[in-house]
Amino acid sequence: MVHAGKQLMTGLGVILLSAVLAVGCYAMDYPEEIEIDSLVNLYEAVVFDHAMHVDATENCSECHHHTTGTGVANEYCAKCHNGNEEMDLVACVDCHSADPLSPENLHNPTPDFVYHNDQPNLKAAYHLNCIGCHKEVDGPTGCEDCHAKTEAGDKFYHSGEFAPKESAHSSGH
Amino acid sequence: MSKITRRRFLAGSAAGGAALMLTPAQKALAAGSFEGFPEGMGVLVDLTRCVGCRTCEAACNEEQHLPEPSKPFDDFSVFDEIHHGQKRRTTDKAYTIVNRYDVKDTEEPLYRKIQCNHCNEPACLTSCFVNAYKKTPEGAVIYNSKVCVGCRNCMIACPFHIPAYSYHSVLNPVIKKCIFCYDTRLKEGKPPACVESCPQQVMTFGKRKDLMKIAHERIKKNPDTYVNHVYGEKEVGGTGWFYLSNAPFEEAGFDTDLPKKPIIDNVKDFLAIVPMVLTIWPALFTGFHLLATKGKSHGHGDDHSHDEQEGH
Structure with missing residues (x-):
């Protein structure tokens, strides 16, 4: 395993710990595993099996839009992007801001002339992409299928050992 | 308790009512x-x-x-x-x-x-x-x-x-x-x-x-x-x-x-005439009453008692 590098995102500190292996299929370097720990206060970090998803999908552009140089799956994107060239920015976090709702970002909104003025934030980019596809291919879609709750998570959701005691309230109210 | 007392509320309502009377048209337009x-x-x-x-x-x-x-x-x-x-x-x-x-x-x-x-x-x-x-x-x-x-x-x-x-x-x-x-x-x-x-x-x-x-x-x-x-x-x-x-x-x-x-649009027309009702109607109808009953106070009393007798 060669340690390829970790990308620290200002604010949320999304770390891409990855091992880059030259795998033949697209003659392209990509991380085998990506550890996503931006919600680590509530959940254990998620280890995303990138290699498995590369094998499972027909085209990188199904997740990476027009950035990987493997064409464009979405016809709408293809109107502007031909997707034949690999771009410098490929990782989700390169375009999907981890914290677009910060007061600073809100007061400096995307200018009107920028077409992509409605990008989901990083957390939503992950979930919309993952759950959206998993629904189609019968992949896991439940929260805890990917996220194991920490103790703080149980406390937040009032679940597990922090679950409300049945006897404390008259049920069936 | 810092809740509004009845007295403070009534005083406030009176003041508010007075203020409303002065600016009914503006209020109605704004809504x-x-x-x-x-x-x-x-x-x-x-x-x-x-x-x-x-x-x-x-x-x-x-x-x-x-x-x-x-x-x-x-x-x-x-x-x-x-x-x-x-x-x-x-x-x-x-x-x-x-x-x-x-x-x-x-x-x-x-x-x-x-x-x-x-x-x-x-x-x-x-x-x-x-x-x-x-x-x-x-x-x-x-x-x-x-x-x-x-x-x-x-x-x-x-x-x-x-x-x-x-x-x-x-x-x-x-x-x-x-x-x-x-x-x-x-x-x-x-x-x-x-x-x-x-x-x-x-x-x-x-x-x-x-x-x-x-x-x-x-x-x-x-x-x-x-x-x-x-x-x-x-x-x-x-x-x-x-x-x-x-x-x-x-x-x-x-x-x-x-x-x-x-x-608010459902009631603003009605609310706008409330000040008018409060200020003009009392004077207007008191005037009507005085005019209508001028010099007839006995007659009215008689009619009333007559009705009452009939009713019984």
């Missing part, structure tokens, strides 16, 4: 033409994205220091709950809740988050006679529970049935509702806790006018996905939180019969 504060914040809620995880409910509970829920927030059996023949609604212990709706012609159920919609011209505000409510320039509809006398007019006035009442509180029952996390977040420019917690970005936070453009762009780019309507753009004069849906809004439990004009 219905107000389109929200230009820099007011809002939230675009895209129902097509919601997966019903209830994280927003947990975030609200934590942020607002609400009491322990009766079921864990990762317990999805709440979607099957029916209270008094209705799905769950907001309470004094839960300022936001998510409900599930089975929609015709689709396999996927639709989830809908319910909370205060922070109207441009809130009916709760106009119905409140102690002025407990306030629409802030940031876009939140907040209230001062210290002056709330617990009359519950706002609960009846609200077209979305949002304000809840702390019935369990014996000594000081007051109204409770979502305040857009005004105290802890919005006034510092931060999004409310529910918005930040959402994994799917069902809710997008920003200036209402910017979000409205985005809402229409989403419909334009995905005409096959969305119903061609932004619920809350015009309803009851416009709301700070507004909705996109892939199913007809009435199937997701929305009231689609609401007027496009603010609720």
Whole structure:
């Protein structure tokens, strides 16, 4: 395993710990595993099996839009992007801001002339992409299928050992 | 107790009444033409994205220091709950809740988050006679529970049935509702806790006018996905939180019969003539009475007694 590098995102500190292996299929370097720990206060970090998803999908552009140089799956994107060239920015976090709702970002909104003025934030980019596809291919879609709750998570959701005691309230109210 | 005493309230009403008499025309004009504060914040809620995880409910509970829920927030059996023949609604212990709706012609159920919609011209505000409510320039509809006398007019006035009442509180029952996390977040420019917690970005936070453009762009780019309507753009004069849906809004439990004009418009014509009634009518009808009864006081008395005799 060669340690390829970790990308620290200002604010949320999304770390891409990855091992880059030259795998033949697209003659392209990509991380085998990506550890996503931006919600680590509530959940254990998620280890995303990138290699498995590369094998499972027909085209990188199904997740990476027009950035990987493997064409464009979405016809709408293809109107502007031909997707034949690999771009410098490929990782989700390169375009999907981890914290677009910060007061600073809100007061400096995307200018009107920028077409992509409605990008989901990083957390939503992950979930919309993952759950959206998993629904189609019968992949896991439940929260805890990917996220194991920490103790703080149980406390937040009032679940597990922090679950409300049945006897404390008259049920069936 | 800092609640308003009866004497203070009556004094305030008298002063308010006097002030109203001086400016009836202005008041009447202002209502219905107000389109929200230009820099007011809002939230675009895209129902097509919601997966019903209830994280927003947990975030609200934590942020607002609400009491322990009766079921864990990762317990999805709440979607099957029916209270008094209705799905769950907001309470004094839960300022936001998510409900599930089975929609015709689709396999996927639709989830809908319910909370205060922070109207441009809130009916709760106009119905409140102690002025407990306030629409802030940031876009939140907040209230001062210290002056709330617990009359519950706002609960009846609200077209979305949002304000809840702390019935369990014996000594000081007051109204409770979502305040857009005004105290802890919005006034510092931060999004409310529910918005930040959402994994799917069902809710997008920003200036209402910017979000409205985005809402229409989403419909334009995905005409096959969305119903061609932004619920809350015009309803009851416009709301700070507004909705996109892939199913007809009435199937997701929305009231689609609401007027496009603010609720205050229903009564503003009437309210505008109240000062006139109070000032002119007493003098006018006293005058009529005096004219009509001039020199006839005995005759009137006679007629009256005559009627009475006949009646017996």
